[in-house]
Amino acid sequence: MSARLEADHLYKVFGRRQDQAVERLRAGADREELRADGTTAAVIDASFTVDPGQIFVVMGLSGSGKSTLLRMLNGLLEPTAGHVRFDGRDLTALGDRELREVRARKISMVFQHFALFPHRSVLDNAAYGLAVQGVPRAEREKRAARALELCGLAGWETSWPDELSGGMQQRVGLARALATDADLLLMDESFSALDPLIRRDMQDQLLTLQKTLKKTIVFITHDLNEAMRLGDRIAVMRDGRIVQNGTAEDILLRPADDYVASFIQDVDRSRVLTAGAVMDTSVTADAPLCRCETASPTTPFAELCAISARVPHRVSVVDGAGRLVGVVPRQRLLGFLGDETADPVPCDAPDGKVAAHA
Numbered sequence: 591m592s593a594r595l596e597a598d599h600l601y602k603v604f605g606r607r608q609d610q611a612v613e614r615l616r617a618g619a620d621r622e623e624l625r626a627d628g629t630t631a632a633v634i635d636a637s638f639t640v641d642p643g644q645i646f647v648v649m650g651l652s653g654s655g656k657s658t659l660l661r662m663l664n665g666l667l668e669p670t671a672g673h674v675r676f677d678g679r680d681l682t683a684l685g686d687r688e689l690r691e692v693r694a695r696k697i698s699m700v701f702q703h704f705a706l707f708p709h710r711s712v713l714d715n716a717a718y719g720l721a722v723q724g725v726p727r728a729e730r731e732k733r734a735a736r737a738l739e740l741c742g743l744a745g746w747e748t749s750w751p752d753e754l755s756g757g758m759q760q761r762v763g764l765a766r767a768l769a770t771d772a773d774l775l776l777m778d779e780s781f782s783a784l785d786p787l788i789r790r791d792m793q794d795q796l797l798t799l800q801k802t803l804k805k806t807i808v809f810i811t812h813d814l815n816e817a818m819r820l821g822d823r824i825a826v827m828r829d830g831r832i833v834q835n836g837t838a839e840d841i842l843l844r845p846a847d848d849y850v851a852s853f854i855q856d857v858d859r860s861r862v863l864t865a866g867a868v869m870d871t872s873v874t875a876d877a878p879l880c881r882c883e884t885a886s887p888t889t890p891f892a893e894l895c896a897i898s899a900r901v902p903h904r905v906s907v908v909d910g911a912g913r914l915v916g917v918v919p920r921q922r923l924l925g926f927l928g929d930e931t932a933d934p935v936p937c938d939a940p941d942g943k944v945a946a947h948a
């Protein structure tokens with residue numbers, strides 16, 4: 591599968607002598623060294639790919655370069671060095687007109703504080719992107735109404751924005767992005783201004799929409815729980831650089847450094863982990879270790895705990911063909927709820943049916 595979006599060694603430097611700054615960064619200089627000269631290295635050597643239908647989350651502390659990175663992905667900011675490819679086309683090589691065309695039709699952006707037009711109806715607000723594209727009124731109202739319905743706002747078309755709650759206004763923003771049929775959605779802290787319950791609701795709604803619409807989404811957040819709920823992959827940024835790019839499980843079990851580790855302290859591990867991530871794979875055999883209930887590698891952690899409570903000793907994890915791929919002793923399960931990273935307690939001598947120990 592070819593990538594829908596590719597960032598290839600992207601740099602963005604603000605301030606003086608930008609090309610020289612990139613050379614210094616390539617030679618290993620960091621942000622602080624450049625800052626002394628009045629130059630800000632906002633994004634340093636960022637490379638990643640996003641596959642069609644994926645939600646790619648970028649997270650990091652304030653100032654780490656997330657918004658700058660996102661604005662380079664749709665050409666709002668020109669990279670100081672590097673390339674952005676969208677469906678194989680180099681956005682950095684497009685002229686202004688072509689770029690505006692791609693931005694209007696293929697890429698939509700949803701911001702943190704979505705600015706709705708106060709004197710336009712909810713329907714007109716949702717249809718705004720289509721109006722920019724020059725879609726005739728009847729057609730754009732039909733598509734906007736459909737997008738509002740998808741976002742749970744059917745019946746609000748003729749209301750004014752100030753008659754809606756903050757969460758509903760945010761959903762109008764999402765509807766505006768969806769109405770254009772853009773393949774790529776760029777979402778910058780889109781849910782951060784919402785209170786926790788509504789925020790969770792919006793996350794659920796996005797995941798539900800994503801199941802049918804299968805957009806390609808780059809989602810920015812500074813909240814790791816949100817990142818883990820939404821992200822098929824998560825890139826963690828620090829001081830302009832991507833310090834880790836992996837799945838939620840990778841980040842949780844194998845944090846690349848202390849900075850990433852400090853993020854994961856407050857994460858609810860039981861929501862992220864699956865049997866495949868916590869099992870001990872050094873124990874393999876042709877069949878489950880006992881005839882009792884088994885788990886599969888995708889069994890969620892909470893369900894695994896329930897199975898563990900029902901079976902003696904350990905849970906056998908079996909693949910689709912019924913082969914044993916790992917085991918989870920109860921002790922190991924508990925270890926993962928604490929702050930164990932990968933490979934905690936090894937599995938001690940199992941019963942006689944075990945074929946191999948790594």
Ligand SMILES: Nc1ncnc2c1ncn2[C@@H]1O[C@H](COP(=O)(O)OP(=O)(O)OP(=O)(O)O)[C@@H](O)[C@H]1O
Pocket residue numbers: 604605630631632650651652653654655656657658659812
């Ligand atoms: N137009 C600009 N001119 C100069 N410096 C800028 C500009 N835009 C961003 N920066 C700097 O680049 C760095 C990264 O900013 P950016 O907005 O990308 O961070 P962020 O990760 O999105 O932060 P936040 O979570 O606060 O939104 C910051 O040090 C910022 O001051």
Ligand SMILES: [Mg+2]
Pocket residue numbers: 656657658
């Ligand atoms: Mg930002």
